[in-house]
Amino acid sequence: MAKRILVVEDNDLNRKLFCDVLKSQGYVVEPVGDGRVALESARSFVPDLIIMDIQLPNISGLDLIEAAKLDPALRPIPVLAVTAYAGKGDEERIRQAGAEGYLAKPVSIGPFMAAVKGLLAQVGAVAG
Template sequence: MAKRILVVEDNDLNRKLFCDVLKAGGFAVEPLADGRDVLVRAREFVPNLIIMDIQLPNISGLELIEALKGDPELRMIPVLAVTAYAGKGDEERIREAGAEGYLAKPVSIGPFMMAVKALV
C-alpha cells in the first residue's frame, strides 16, 4: 500500500509541483490549500507524513505544527516544514514547534524527495 502524504501549501504552483513529484514517487497524496482544514483532513486521510508550508493565510504553519503535536491522535505523524522563511533562528523555531524535517524554498526535487523518504 502506498504511503500517504498530506501536502499543505497555499501556493497553487508549489502544491501542484509537490503533489506531482510525490505521485511520481509512488505516494498517495492529498493536497490542501487552507491550513484551517489540516486537523480534520489529517484525521480523515491518516497520512504517514505532512508537508507543511509555514506562511499560510488565516493560520500559520507553526501554529498548525504545534496543534498537531499537541493532539494525542495526530502527534506521531512526522511533519516536514517547507518554507521561504530561511533566516537565522527560523529552522530552530520550526523544529521546536515539533517539525521533524525542514527545507527552505525554493526547494530542489532531489533534497525534497530525500527529506520525504527519510520521514516516511
Template sequence: MEKRILVVEDNDLNRKLFCDVLKANGFVVEPAADGKRVLETAHNFKPHLVIMDIQLPHVSGLELIEALKNDVGLAATPVLAVTAYAGTGDEQRIRDAGAEGYLAKPVSIGPFLTAVRTFVA
C-alpha cells in the same frame, strides 16, 4: 502499503509541483490549501507524513505544527516544514514547534524526495 502524504501549501504552483512529484514517486497525496481544515483533513486522511508550508493565510504553519503535535491521534506523524523562511533562528523556531524536518524554498527535487523518504521509510 502505499504511503500517504498530506501537502499543506497555499501556493497553487508549489502545491501542484509537490503533489505531482510525490505521486510520480508512488505516494498517495492529499493537497490542502486552507490551513483551517488541516486537522480535520489529517484525521480523515491519516497521513504518514505532513509537508507543511509556514506562511499560510488565516493560520500559521507553526500553529498547525503545534496543533498536530498536541493531537493524540496525530502527534506521532512526522512533519516536514518547507518554507521560504530561511532567516537566522527560523529553522530552530520551526523545529521547536515540533517539525522533524526543514527545507528552505526554493526546493530542489532531489533533496525534497530524500527528506520525504527519510520520514516514510
C-alpha cells in the same frame, strides 16, 4: 501499501509540483490549500507524513504543527516544514514547534525527495 502524504501549501503551483512529484514516486497524496482545514484533513486522511508550508493565510503553519503535536491522533505523524523562512533561528523555531524536517524554499526535487524518504523511513522503523 503506498505511503500517504498530506501536502498543506496555499500556493497552487507549489502544491501541484509537490503533489505531482510525490505521485510520480508512488505516494498517495492529499492536497490542502487552506491551513484552516489542515488538521481536520489529517484526521480523516491519516497520512504517514505531513508536508507543511509555514506561511499560510489565516493561520500559521507553526501553529498547525504545534496543534498537531498536541493531538494524540496526529502527534506520531512526522512533519516536514517547507518554507521561505530561511533566516537565522527560523529552522530552530520551526523544529521547536515539532517539525521533524525542514526545507527552505525554493525547494529542489532531490533534497525534497531525500527529506520525504528519510522521514518515512523513520516512521517505518518506529512502526516496524
